[in-house]
Amino acid sequence: MGDRDWRPFIYGGLASCVAEFGTFPIDLTKTRLQIQGQKLDINHATLKYHGMVDCFLQVARQEGLKALYSGIWPAVLRQATYGTIKFGTYYSVKDIINKYYNHDSVSVNVCCAVLAGAISSAIANPTDVLKVRMQVGGLQGHNVGLLACFKDVYTHEGVAGLWRGVSPTAQRAAVIAAVELPVYDFCKVHLMDAFGDKVANHFISSLIASLGSAVASTPIDVVRTRLMNQRKIKNLLPGAHLYSGTADCFLQTFRNEGFWAFYKGFIPTWVRMGPWNIIFFITYEQLKKLY
Template structure:
């Protein structure tokens, strides 16, 4: 084998850019299918406002079961899946494509570069995923309203059609600024910290499920703390009947509920983000391995 052949044989295989998007979206959809109850619980707690200052996630969960039954935890699942099919596909595919390009052309990116990649990919994914995000917030919030005030969307497509018809197509991008802001924080923290934690733990752990889970647990905690204030603002902006700005919502929360209200629902959020981060990256790693095995 010539020098050129040896170099080609030694060069690690990479996944095609289009497959990064497909695998990323699939991993996200698999993950949200498991953690949807925690996501719904988090949303309900964020929408309680001053009245829910002392509410516990156990109490809110009991109220959901009492009023809506166990299946109430899966309201909005169709919207959550569509959100991952758009937002998840965009953010994970974009990040992995940029990471692979940087690694091949400039070497392994450093931590600040990883964060920057996460921020860019998060903004890209969030913009295309905003309509599904609006539908998801509306659907998961519906059960807390009196029966006569509920929107009663039957599924995500019914929600998108009715929102467009009743409120105008631009409503599908209501809170897009807040969604993009949150996604930039979430993905900068999540994708950057996961990649960095994985790299730091690799010398001490075998490259397998335990390593992926440990790195994802670290990334999940960092993401929860960093993103929760932005997430609360985004949720309230998108659930509002009339358009309102992020600044107005932020000021209102601090004045009426106190600054620590920006971290309300901390544990339900981590109960969603922690497992979601673990599941998404574990599924992502396994799907990547499966693709390389099948195509080898």
């Protein structure tokens, strides 16, 4: 490996953590909106929140401002692993292909992004499960810390519980990466004449990339969140029917709630992805220039 090979990994991890801190409350509202309204789960049969703003205000009023950051530590831990591997792998593999094969195209970028997104998300899945459980904890009346949440999942569901929803998680990450990273690179290159390699370019490119990734990934994200939030042991949710897997969750969600259920939480998803990508890419680009 060259003496510069480690830098995309470090920059990716640091920028991801900064972006996560800045946008986490929006992510919490997205998760709350996605798990409500499931007719097969008696605990979430009614709609408690009526949109992102209402969810934000209710959580702050009923559970305190601190609750808006429930699950922040597993989220940061996730970004430290997922972000590091995802962005580091994407830029490193792309650079290797460009260096040895002199081939840079949208198709190559998409393939590199899919590979990086799927691998990194699968590795970081346990932190994602803990984040979702902690975000939903206040809704169910019991906020817990990171270690207590880990113990609860491990005790009742074993190691397999930490990889619950890993299939849609990897699919979602692959879709987001396949749209977000190539679109950002494409926009950045084509805006170079107008803005140069400056913050304005990074801002516009990341904003455009976030819209595409939000539209493409939200349906998978809804399924992923629901799978991660359900229990393996049915007697923990008396009278509730649990999903048997990704396909079953897709089918039952569509049958019980209709197509638009797959876009529950879309607004906070997009509202979060926009600032997240802006913070991430600007931080990443500045780190590259700094070092």
